[in-house]
Amino acid sequence: MHKPRMHLLASFDIARLQYLDEEGRATQALPDFATPDTLQSLYRQMTLARLVDDRAVKLQRTGQLGTYPSSLGQEAIGVGGGGALEKDDVYCPYYRETGALLERGVEIEEILAIWGGDERGQDYRHARQDLPLCIPIATQLLHAAGVAFALKYKREQLNEPNRVAVSCAGDGATSRGDFYEALNLAGVWRLPVVFVVNNNQWAISVPHAAQTASKTVAQKAIAAGIPGLQVDGNDVIAVRAAVADAVARARDGEGPTLIEATSYRLCDHTTADDAGRYQPPGEVEEAWRREPLSRLGNYLRGEGLWGDAQEEELQRELAEVMEKALRSYTERPRDRDTAMFDHLYAELPEAFVEQYQQLAGHQ
Amino acid sequence: MSQITLVEAVTLALAYEMQADPRVLVFGQDVGLNGGVFRATEGLQERFGRERVLDTPLAENMIAGIAVGMAAQGLRPVAEFQFMGFIYPGLDQILSHAARFRNRTRGRLSCPVVYRAPYGGGIHAPEHHSESTEALFAHIPGLRVVVPSSPARAYGLLLAAIRDPDPVIFLEPKRIYRAVRQEVPDSGEALPLDRCFRLREGADITLIAWGASLKETLAAAEQLAGEGIEAEVIDPATLKPLDIHAVIDSLEKTHRCLVVHEAARFCGLGAEIAAQINEYAFDLLDAPVQRVTGYDTVMPYYRLEDSYIPGVEQILAAVRETLDYPDGGRR
Numbered sequence: 001m002h003k004p005r006m007h008l009l010a011s012f013d014i015a016r017l018q019y020l021d022e023e024g025r026a027t028q029a030l031p032d033f034a035t036p037d038t039l040q041s042l043y044r045q046m047t048l049a050r051l052v053d054d055r056a057v058k059l060q061r062t063g064q065l066g067t068y069p070s071s072l073g074q075e076a077i078g079v080g081g082g083g084a085l086e087k088d089d090v091y092c093p094y095y096r097e098t099g100a101l102l103e104r105g106v107e108i109e110e111i112l113a114i115w116g117g118d119e120r121g122q123d124y125r126h127a128r129q130d131l132p133l134c135i136p137i138a139t140q141l142l143h144a145a146g147v148a149f150a151l152k153y154k155r156e157q158l159n160e161p162n163r164v165a166v167s168c169a170g171d172g173a174t175s176r177g178d179f180y181e182a183l184n185l186a187g188v189w190r191l192p193v194v195f196v197v198n199n200n201q202w203a204i205s206v207p208h209a210a211q212t213a214s215k216t217v218a219q220k221a222i223a224a225g226i227p228g229l230q231v232d233g234n235d236v237i238a239v240r241a242a243v244a245d246a247v248a249r250a251r252d253g254e255g256p257t258l259i260e261a262t263s264y265r266l267c268d269h270t271t272a273d274d275a276g277r278y279q280p281p282g283e284v285e286e287a288w289r290r291e292p293l294s295r296l297g298n299y300l301r302g303e304g305l306w307g308d309a310q311e312e313e314l315q316r317e318l319a320e321v322m323e324k325a326l327r328s329y330t331e332r333p334r335d336r337d338t339a340m341f342d343h344l345y346a347e348l349p350e351a352f353v354e355q356y357q358q359l360a361g362h363q
Numbered sequence: 364m365s366q367i368t369l370v371e372a373v374t375l376a377l378a379y380e381m382q383a384d385p386r387v388l389v390f391g392q393d394v395g396l397n398g399g400v401f402r403a404t405e406g407l408q409e410r411f412g413r414e415r416v417l418d419t420p421l422a423e424n425m426i427a428g429i430a431v432g433m434a435a436q437g438l439r440p441v442a443e444f445q446f447m448g449f450i451y452p453g454l455d456q457i458l459s460h461a462a463r464f465r466n467r468t469r470g471r472l473s474c475p476v477v478y479r480a481p482y483g484g485g486i487h488a489p490e491h492h493s494e495s496t497e498a499l500f501a502h503i504p505g506l507r508v509v510v511p512s513s514p515a516r517a518y519g520l521l522l523a524a525i526r527d528p529d530p531v532i533f534l535e536p537k538r539i540y541r542a543v544r545q546e547v548p549d550s551g552e553a554l555p556l557d558r559c560f561r562l563r564e565g566a567d568i569t570l571i572a573w574g575a576s577l578k579e580t581l582a583a584a585e586q587l588a589g590e591g592i593e594a595e596v597i598d599p600a601t602l603k604p605l606d607i608h609a610v611i612d613s614l615e616k617t618h619r620c621l622v623v624h625e626a627a628r629f630c631g632l633g634a635e636i637a638a639q640i641n642e643y644a645f646d647l648l649d650a651p652v653q654r655v656t657g658y659d660t661v662m663p664y665y666r667l668e669d670s671y672i673p674g675v676e677q678i679l680a681a682v683r684e685t686l687d688y689p690d691g692g693r694r
Contacts, residue, residue, distance in 0.1 A: 090436070119466065120469055122469065122470045122471070123469040128471060129435075129472075131472070132467050132468050132471075136459045136460075139455065139459065141430025142429055142431070143430050143431050143432035143435065144432060145432060146432020146435070146538070149432070149433055149434035150435075150436030153414065153438065154436070154437075155390070156414065157414060157415075158385060158386075159386060177422070177452075178428060181420070181424060182428075184420055184422070184425075185419065185422075189417075268465075342469075342470070343465045343466045343470040344466050344504060345465070345529045346473065346529055349557050349604035350606075350608075351606070351607065
C-alpha cells in the first residue's frame with residue numbers, strides 16, 4: 001500500500017533529573033543550594049514527615065484520629081517541593097502532603113486536626129494564604145491556576161509583590177479533566193504556576209500502567225505547550241532543584257512547568273485501605289530499596305555529614321516535637337456545634353438563624 | 364440617562380463595578396472582543412483591557428475552578444457561563460469548593476465569586492440552551508442564588524452580588540433580556556440581597572414568581588384586576604437564602620398563595636416555598652398553596668417549549684381554583 005510522504009512538524013524530548021542514585025551516591029555535581037546545612041535540614045524534615053505519618057497512622061489505629069493518608073516513601077516530594085517556595089508564595093496542596101505542609105509552616109497539630117475531623121486545622125496559623133487540603137482529585141490544580149492568575153494580575157495591575165503558586169497532585173489526578181484544563185490554561189495565559197505530580201504508581205488500587213498509556217506523566221505538558229520534566233521523586237535534591245528552578249522561571253515571567261516526580265506508595269492509600277490486596281509484595285520490597293530517606297542518609301553518612309550520634313539526637317528532638325503536637329491535638333476541646341454555621345457565609349443570613357438557634361439549643 | 368434592557372443593565376453594572384473596584388474582572392467564553400453571545404459584556408474589553416476582560420479556553424469546569432483560586436487571593440471574579448445548561452461540568456468546583464472555602468478554612472479564605480449564566484427557555488434555542496435548574500444550586504449550602512426580573516433589578520442585584528463576600532449564582536432570564544426597557548440610573552446603588560420585592564399590591568391572593576415567569580404572572584395579575592381580583596405579586600429575587608417572612612407578611616393579608624416557576628415541579632423551589640409556608644403560616648391559609656410549574660419532563664426542543672412554559676391561562680386557572688377552595692372558603 002502506498003504510504004503518503006509527510007514531513008516532521010515537531011518533535012519533543014522528555015528529560016529526567018537525578019542527583020543521587022539508589023545507594024545515595026551522587027550521579028553528578030550537586031546544585032549550589034546543596035550545602036551541608038541544607039541537606040541536613042532536608043533530612044530532618046523528611047524524618048519528621050515520616051514520624052508524623054507513623055504516629056498519625058497509630059492514632060487512627062487506636063481510635064484517636066479519622067482516616068489518614070500517609071506519605072510513606074514519598075517524603076522527598078513534599079519536602080523537596082514544599083521547601084522550594086518563598087514564604088509569600090502560595091501552595092495549593094492535595095491531601096497526601098505531610099512533608100510539604102510541614103515545609104510551609106503548617107503545624108503538626110493542624111494536620112492532625114484536619115484528619116481528626118476538625119475544620120479548625122485548615123485555619124493555618126502560618127501560611128495564611130496557602131489553600132486548604134483538597135480532597136476532590138485534581139480540582140486544586142485549577143485553584144492553583146486561578147491563584148497564579150491573581151498573583152500575576154495583582155503584580156501587574158495593583159503593584160503587589162512578585163509571587164508564584166505551586167500545586168501538587170497524585171498520578172491518578174492526571175486522568176482528570178481538571179489536570180488538562182489547568183495545564184492548558186496555564187500555558188495559554190503564561191501563568192506563574194508549577195504543577196508537581198507525585199507519581200507514586202498507585203491511585204488506591206489502580207496501578208499507573210492502568211491509568212495511562214503515556215510513557216511519562218511529564219510528557220503530558222507537551223500538549224499544553226509548557227515545559228515538562230521527570231525527576232527522581234525519591235531524590236530530594238532533584239525534586240528541590242527542579243521545583244526551585246521552575247519557581248524561579250515562573251517568577252521571571254516564563255510561565256508554568258509540569259514536574260513529574262516518580263516514587264512509590266510504600267503505604268496504604270489511607271488507613272481505610274489495605275494495599276496488601278493489590279500491591280505485589282516483590283514490587284514493594286524492591287521499592288523500599290529506592291526510598292528517599294535512607295538514600296539521603298546514605299549520602300550524608302558517606303560524606304561524613306551524618307552519624308549515629310546525630311541520628312539519635314534528631315530522633316530524640318523530633319519525638320519531643322511530636323509529643324508536644326500530640327498533646328495540643330488531644331487537649332484541644334471540640335469546637336462548638338454552631339461553628340458549622342459561623343463561617344458558612346460572611347454573615348449568617350436571616351433565613352438560617354432559626355436553625356442556628358435550634359442547634360445552639362436555645363430555640 | 365436612557366431606557367435600557369435587562370441585558371444592557373447587566374453590562375452597565377459590570378462596567379460600574381469594574382470602574383469602581385480594580386479587583387473585579389470578567390471572564391468566560393466569548394466575553395471579550397465578541398462581548399458575549401448575548402452581548403452582556405459588550406464593550407467591556409475595549410474599555411477595561413484584555414487583562415480584566417478575558418476570553419478563556421473552552422472548559423466550563425476550568426472557568427468555575429480558576430474563579431475559586433482568584434477569589435481566594437482577594438480578587439472579585441465574575442465568571443460567565445454561556446448558558447445554564449453548560450454549567451454542569453463546573454458543578455464540582457462550585458459545590459465542592461466555591462460554596463465551602465470559607466467554611467472549610469474557618470473564615471481564613473473566602474470565595475467572593477459571581478457565576479453568571481443566562482437561563483430559562485423561550486428563545487427557540489437548541490437542546491441544553493433552555494434550562495431552569497436553579498433548584499440544583501439552591502440546594503447547595505453556602506451559595507446564594509439570585510435571579511433578576513427587570514433591568515433595574517438586574518443592575519442593582521448584580522452590583523450587590525459582586526460586592527457580596529460569598530459566592531453567588533446569578534441567573535439571567537434570557538427570555539426577557541430585551542423584553543422591556545426601563546430607566547436605570549447608573550448610580551452604583553446596589554439592591555438588597557436576601558429580600559423579596561413586592562411588584563404589585565393586592566389583598567386577594569399572593570403570586571410568587573421570579574425571572575421570566577414574572578412576565579406571565581404579572582399579565583395574569585393584570586387580567587385578574589380587570590375582574591376585581593387583586594393579586595399581590597412577589598419576586599423573591601434571591602432564591603437562596605429565601606426571605607420567607609415577606610411571603611408570610613403577604614399571606615396575613617391574602618391567605619392564599621400560588622407559586623409559578625418554569626423549572627420542573629418535583630423538588631422545585633415551589634416545593635420549598637410551600638413547605639416553609641406550611642411550617643410558618645399554615646393557620647393563615649384559606650386554601651392549599653398551589654404550584655404552576657414546568658412539567659417533570661425534559662425541557663422539550665423549541666417547537667413544544669410554549670406548551671412547557673407556564674402560561675397566563677394556567678396561572679389564571681390555578682388562581683381561580685385557589686380562590687374557590689372550598690366553595691370560596693373566605694374568612
